Amino acid sequence: MLSLFAGVGRWLAWSIVAVLACVVSANVAVAQDSAPTRVYVIDLNGEFGYDISQTPIRQAMRDARDQNADVVIVKIDAKWEQDELTPLPDNVAQFDELFRAQKILPIFADEMQREWAKPPRLVMWVKRAMGGPAFIPFVSPEIYFTSDGKMGGVGGIGVMLEGKGDEVVRQKQYSLRMARAEGFLIRGGYDPMIVQAMCRPGFLLSYRMEGGKPLFLERAPERPDEFALTSGLMGDSMQASVRGTTSSVLTLTADTARAISVSRGTADTLDDLVFQLGLSRNHQIVDGKSKRIMEYWTRDLNNASKEIKRILEEMGSGDQSSGGAETYESRTQARGKQIRQLDTIINKLKIYEEAFGPRWHAENRVPSRTELELRREQLELQQLVDKK
Amino acid sequence: MNKFRMKKMIAGLFLGVALTVGMSAPTANAFAAAAGGWAKITLKNGKTVEGEIVREVDGVVWIKITSGKYDETRMFTPSEMKSIDRDAAPTTASEPEKASEATKAEDKAPTTSTEAIPAPASSESAPQPRKPGVPRAAVITLGEGGDRDMVGLYLMAKPLHDAIPLLKQEDVDIVVFRVNSGGGALLEIQKLSDVIYNEYRKNFRTVAWIDWAISAAAMTSHAVEEIYFTPEGAYGACTGWSGDLVAVKDRELEQILFQMEKISTRGNHPFEIMRAMQIMEPLSATVSPQGDVSFYQDATSGDILLNPKDRVLTFTSQTASKIRFSLGTASTLDELAKAMRLPEVEWVGVKKPGYLWPICKAEQMQMDFREKTARDDQQFTEYVQTLNAALQMASGMDDDRRARLAGKARECMNRIMSAVNNNPNLAIFKFGILPDKFREEWADPTEKKIRELTKKK
Numbered sequence: 001m002l003s004l005f006a007g008v009g010r011w012l013a014w015s016i017v018a019v020l021a022c023v024v025s026a027n028v029a030v031a032q033d034s035a036p037t038r039v040y041v042i043d044l045n046g047e048f049g050y051d052i053s054q055t056p057i058r059q060a061m062r063d064a065r066d067q068n069a070d071v072v073i074v075k076i077d078a079k080w081e082q083d084e085l086t087p088l089p090d091n092v093a094q095f096d097e098l099f100r101a102q103k104i105l106p107i108f109a110d111e112m113q114r115e116w117a118k119p120p121r122l123v124m125w126v127k128r129a130m131g132g133p134a135f136i137p138f139v140s141p142e143i144y145f146t147s148d149g150k151m152g153g154v155g156g157i158g159v160m161l162e163g164k165g166d167e168v169v170r171q172k173q174y175s176l177r178m179a180r181a182e183g184f185l186i187r188g189g190y191d192p193m194i195v196q197a198m199c200r201p202g203f204l205l206s207y208r209m210e211g212g213k214p215l216f217l218e219r220a221p222e223r224p225d226e227f228a229l230t231s232g233l234m235g236d237s238m239q240a241s242v243r244g245t246t247s248s249v250l251t252l253t254a255d256t257a258r259a260i261s262v263s264r265g266t267a268d269t270l271d272d273l274v275f276q277l278g279l280s281r282n283h284q285i286v287d288g289k290s291k292r293i294m295e296y297w298t299r300d301l302n303n304a305s306k307e308i309k310r311i312l313e314e315m316g317s318g319d320q321s322s323g324g325a326e327t328y329e330s331r332t333q334a335r336g337k338q339i340r341q342l343d344t345i346i347n348k349l350k351i352y353e354e355a356f357g358p359r360w361h362a363e364n365r366v367p368s369r370t371e372l373e374l375r376r377e378q379l380e381l382q383q384l385v386d387k388k
Numbered sequence: 389m390n391k392f393r394m395k396k397m398i399a400g401l402f403l404g405v406a407l408t409v410g411m412s413a414p415t416a417n418a419f420a421a422a423a424g425g426w427a428k429i430t431l432k433n434g435k436t437v438e439g440e441i442v443r444e445v446d447g448v449v450w451i452k453i454t455s456g457k458y459d460e461t462r463m464f465t466p467s468e469m470k471s472i473d474r475d476a477a478p479t480t481a482s483e484p485e486k487a488s489e490a491t492k493a494e495d496k497a498p499t500t501s502t503e504a505i506p507a508p509a510s511s512e513s514a515p516q517p518r519k520p521g522v523p524r525a526a527v528i529t530l531g532e533g534g535d536r537d538m539v540g541l542y543l544m545a546k547p548l549h550d551a552i553p554l555l556k557q558e559d560v561d562i563v564v565f566r567v568n569s570g571g572g573a574l575l576e577i578q579k580l581s582d583v584i585y586n587e588y589r590k591n592f593r594t595v596a597w598i599d600w601a602i603s604a605a606a607m608t609s610h611a612v613e614e615i616y617f618t619p620e621g622a623y624g625a626c627t628g629w630s631g632d633l634v635a636v637k638d639r640e641l642e643q644i645l646f647q648m649e650k651i652s653t654r655g656n657h658p659f660e661i662m663r664a665m666q667i668m669e670p671l672s673a674t675v676s677p678q679g680d681v682s683f684y685q686d687a688t689s690g691d692i693l694l695n696p697k698d699r700v701l702t703f704t705s706q707t708a709s710k711i712r713f714s715l716g717t718a719s720t721l722d723e724l725a726k727a728m729r730l731p732e733v734e735w736v737g738v739k740k741p742g743y744l745w746p747i748c749k750a751e752q753m754q755m756d757f758r759e760k761t762a763r764d765d766q767q768f769t770e771y772v773q774t775l776n777a778a779l780q781m782a783s784g785m786d787d788d789r790r791a792r793l794a795g796k797a798r799e800c801m802n803r804i805m806s807a808v809n810n811n812p813n814l815a816i817f818k819f820g821i822l823p824d825k826f827r828e829e830w831a832d833p834t835e836k837k838i839r840e841l842t843k844k845k
Contacts (some may be wrong), residue, residue, distance in 0.1 A: 183705065
């Protein structure tokens with residue numbers, strides 16, 4: 001009898017343990033399932049190469065990493081305008097901004113692999129990616145568009161160096177540029193013919209769908225289910241040219257990009273996008289610092305720019321050589337002040353070198369760093385030979 | 389029709405299953421015998437190669453073969469080889485003698501003692517013990533992109549030569565050159581090719597991992613036989629030019645084309661590839677089911693159009709891989725090891741944040757060299773202009789002021805001398821003077837001018 005009770009008791013005890021174990025494991029599973037996907041959003045707004053630059057983007061990505069983001073959404077809405085009132089047309093060719101994009105792309109490629117224990121799912125969301133920004137989305141296999149999204153403005157291969165030097169050297173320059181651009185698409189898993197069509201006027205490209213995937217054809221459409229992506233002509237009609245549109249090179253819109261599987265979908269709001277990413281049931285938008293990082297960067301750049309111009313104006317209004325000052329002491333003092341002013345400018349140019357490119361220097365009439373350093377040396381030499 | 393046909397038998401590199409297993413493939417141990425003997429290697433593609441085995445590491449064999457007047461050392465991985473007949477008699481009696489004499493001559497060549505190697509300034513790595521049976525590999529960067537990538541300024545033969553003892557000190561078997569350069573000066577190509585071919589390839593399994601090898605950087609990498617790409621990798625656009633996009637022409641062009649034909653032979657690459665990268669010559673290719681690649685110097689004969697008429701060729705990772713110029717595509721060290729058929733490998737060096745690979749002593753040496761060159765390059769104009777301004781201002785000044793200016797001029801001159809000592813090519817790029825004429829044509833006359841200033845009037 002005793003042994004019977006002991007047996008039943010043992011059976012009951014094991015049953016209770018087993019049931020508890022099931023409950024605990026179920027809870028763990030529920031807990032694991034319920035951890036929301038952490039979504040981090042980076043907005044890239046403003047002028048490419050100035051507001052949109054590697055330093056703030058790198059900082060934002062590091063913040064995303066520190067916030068344990070599972071998904072990083074990079075929304076690109078770069079300025080594409082001549083001035084505030086005049087937008088640039090699609091047929092403006094700014095291919096060489098590729099080399100500026102090249103400074104940014106590794107942040108989403110090698111650096112992400114290197115710096116993240118578990119790299120996040122990277123999603124590119126395109127509103128305005130014209131010129132250099134057009135190359136950035138291709139770094140990710142997941143691109144989405146807004147309904148008015150555009151990607152292009154990088155034509156010019158085969159014509160941009162027209163009239164300069166020898167043909168074989170021009171071809172060399174085009175060839176190496178195209179290979180770099182194609183490389184970015186290959187890395188992201190896209191057909192490099194797409195970028196040929198975006199960059200090289202006269203490159204005729206069509207496609208048709210086969211097995212749910214686009215099949216690209218380097219010729220005009222020959223069947224009803226084939227569609228042209230470019231005209232194959234070197235230039236555009238006057239009509240198109242006046243309207244700022246182009247068919248000699250490819251500009252990706254939401255529809256075209258979707259049709260050739262560059263875009264995975266069209267979303268106008270973050271909620272839409274999150275839904276399309278399959279995260280709407282359980283996600284959390286991380287309250288990261290990216291917005292502040294971007295804003296502070298632009299603010300600091302603008303302040304530095306103003307400060308540099310102010311100092312240069314101040315210096316311009318004074319006597320450059322200080323030779324006009326009456327006494328040795330006053331000349332020494334004047335030179336000392338100028339050297340300090342030059343040091344301030346040189347330091348700011350060093351800090352913000354990536355944003356203050358040749359165009360910025362020309363537009364703001366700021367001499368190059370080398371020129372300013374030479375001016376500084378000149379002042380030191382003058383001080384060296386000055387006498388009381 | 390202008391049609392040439394060439395074959396490249398490299399199918400085995402791709403088709404091999406593993407280094408150490410397989411019924412038909414010889415094992416690594418089977419190849420572990422001492423180097424030095426005459427042997428006949430039967431490749432998996434049916435071809436045979438005969439010569440003296442000069443080196444063997446983990447099944448990889450370096451064999452010196454004689455073709456015509458020249459000796460050439462070729463490397464074969466176990467997956468390429470079907471068998472090695474070590475008892476084979478030489479086909480021609482005189483050849484092994486020639487080969488062995490050449491090897492002896494090489495043995496006598498002076499080598500730098502490992503004890504006398506200056507350690508790179510910021511090297512932190514301590515020698516690591518070798519894991520038995522595991523090859524040791526090191527990554528050396530040829531250029532680092534951005535502003536530090538110019539061949540002839542940041543990528544030079546001398547620091548590469550100087551790095552070899554450090555690689556030996558760290559017991560390295562495999563050297564991976566990670567290439568990231570947009571090109572540069574033609575004058576450095578032969579020197580770089582010589583260091584790679586005569587020194588690296590004879591001492592190490594030498595691999596190029598191409599990210600951005602344009603113009604002179606591609607011409608440099610061409611001496612390497614075993615080439616891999618990153619997914620975004622690009623290789624080519626080797627047209628020589630100067631000034632405002634003016635092409636190298638006539639005799640000078642012929643010389644460069646011929647130079648690259650010879651370097652193509654070193655890398656065992658069909659010369660037509662480099663030619664299409666240098667001039668506007670079309671190129672197409674066909675890959676047979678056996679993996680043999682035939683090249684045609686026109687746009688239509690081959691199945692794959694590599695370079696249309698009136699264009700210059702640059703490979704992407706896809707095109708290079710299609711025609712087996714690239715043996716694999718890798719974006720990480722693990723992927724590279726896999727592509728190189730290394731089941732296990734020890735990457736030598738210290739792991740540092742921000743780098744995809746450990747930094748070995750030889751790599752640290754390249755980084756230090758580039759760092760100093762960059763500093764000097766940036767300030768060179770300042771040194772020169774200050775020096776000139778000081779010399780100019782001194783005329784008409786009294787003794788005291790002249791002495792002060794002479795001091796400033798000397799300070800600038802010393803900086804220039806130090807910069808040129810670190811990187812002799814700065815003499816060419818900054819003054820247009822050959823390095824061996826620099827003292828005579830610039831340093832001595834400048835020294836004289838400064839001394840004049842210190843003379844009391």
